[in-house]
Amino acid sequence: MDIQEQLKEAFEALQNKRALIHHITNYVTVNDCANVVLAIGASPIMADELSEVEEMVGICDALVLNIGTANERTITSMLKAGKAANAKGIPVVLDPVGVGATAFRRQSVAKLMDTISFSVIRGNMAEIKTIAGLKAKSAGVDSLEEESDGAKIALNLAKKLGCVIAITGKIDVVSDGTLCYTLQNGDMALTQVTGTGCMSTSLIGSFIGASNNAFASALAGILTMSISGELAEKSKGIGSFHTSLINRIGQMDLRTILERYNVSLIK
Numbered sequence: 001m002d003i004q005e006q007l008k009e010a011f012e013a014l015q016n017k018r019a020l021i022h023h024i025t026n027y028v029t030v031n032d033c034a035n036v037v038l039a040i041g042a043s044p045i046m047a048d049e050l051s052e053v054e055e056m057v058g059i060c061d062a063l064v065l066n067i068g069t070a071n072e073r074t075i076t077s078m079l080k081a082g083k084a085a086n087a088k089g090i091p092v093v094l095d096p097v098g099v100g101a102t103a104f105r106r107q108s109v110a111k112l113m114d115t116i117s118f119s120v121i122r123g124n125m126a127e128i129k130t131i132a133g134l135k136a137k138s139a140g141v142d143s144l145e146e147e148s149d150g151a152k153i154a155l156n157l158a159k160k161l162g163c164v165i166a167i168t169g170k171i172d173v174v175s176d177g178t179l180c181y182t183l184q185n186g187d188m189a190l191t192q193v194t195g196t197g198c199m200s201t202s203l204i205g206s207f208i209g210a211s212n213n214a215f216a217s218a219l220a221g222i223l224t225m226s227i228s229g230e231l232a233e234k235s236k237g238i239g240s241f242h243t244s245l246i247n248r249i250g251q252m253d254l255r256t257i258l259e260r261y262n263v264s265l266i267k
Contacts (some may be wrong), residue, residue, distance in 0.1 A: 003181065003219065003263055005086040010220035011254040014041050019209030022060040023202065024048045024078050026068030026097060029195030032177070032246075033064075033202040039250035040204035040224060048074050053081040062209030063090060065116075066099035067108060075108045082116030086224045091119040091208045095201040100130035113161075119214040121202045122166040122222075125150060132157045151266045155180045164214040166204065168197055172222050176215045183219070186226035192238050193245065200225040203249070208259055219263075224252050227260050 019042045037044040047056045057063050065078045065084045085092045096109045150173040158165040159177035167173040172183035190196045204221030228248035234241050
């Protein structure tokens with residue numbers, strides 16, 4: 001299936017099913033994540049209480065785990081929810097925010113990856129290199145890495161882990177271990193708004209909840225964010241851009257994606 005067919009399938013699935021997306025996520029960006037899920041046509045629920053996560057994930061169509069503000073309690077909830085999702089065949093998406101910053105984050109992500117089978121892992125270059133066991137430069141949750149070797153890293157890690165790897169940055173990369181695409185849309189203003197990476201992960205979760213197609217969902221989610229960033233109003237400052245970004249995500253459709261996407265297959 002070529003990329004246009006992949007994207008068509010992802011958008012049609014989301015139109016036909018209002019997927020319910022369970023998040024255990026970053027409290028800095030939780031509101032924006034909920035808003036982009038609603039804007040694209042899915043439904044968010046944010047629940048990290050240990051006593052209910054197993055039951056909650058059982059009524060949902062996808063699970064998004066984001067370690068941005070994780071603690072011991074929420075990691076335990078993530079592990080329980082992820083195991084329940086795997087048992088029921090519900091896709092799970094991981095956002096390993098700042099995984100290389102501290103020992104707690106590295107150990108938590110290692111525990112999650114040992115316990116849960118993920119459909120998609122999305123992170124910046126430093127986060128994905130850390131997961132791959134490579135040296136990575138970062139400043140807190142921000143990557144300081146060059147991105148020239150992104151395709152090779154994504155392809156090898158996707159092959160090793162048996163899931164889709166999505167690297168977002170100046171040039172985005174998506175690989176399922178066999179195919180690898182670079183995506184060259186977006187705008188620098190996206191780096192000035194907190195949580196556009198987290199929002200991208202929630203968009204991926206929205207698409208995968210409707211289609212259960214990890215590769216198509218990663219492509220559609222990242223392109224939705226990056227093209228919305230291109231189209232959002234920038235002249236009135238970053239606050240207006242943030243509002244306009246949500247509006248553009250709510251207006252996004254397949255035709256706009258196909259008119260504007262800049263995607264290349266790496267051979």
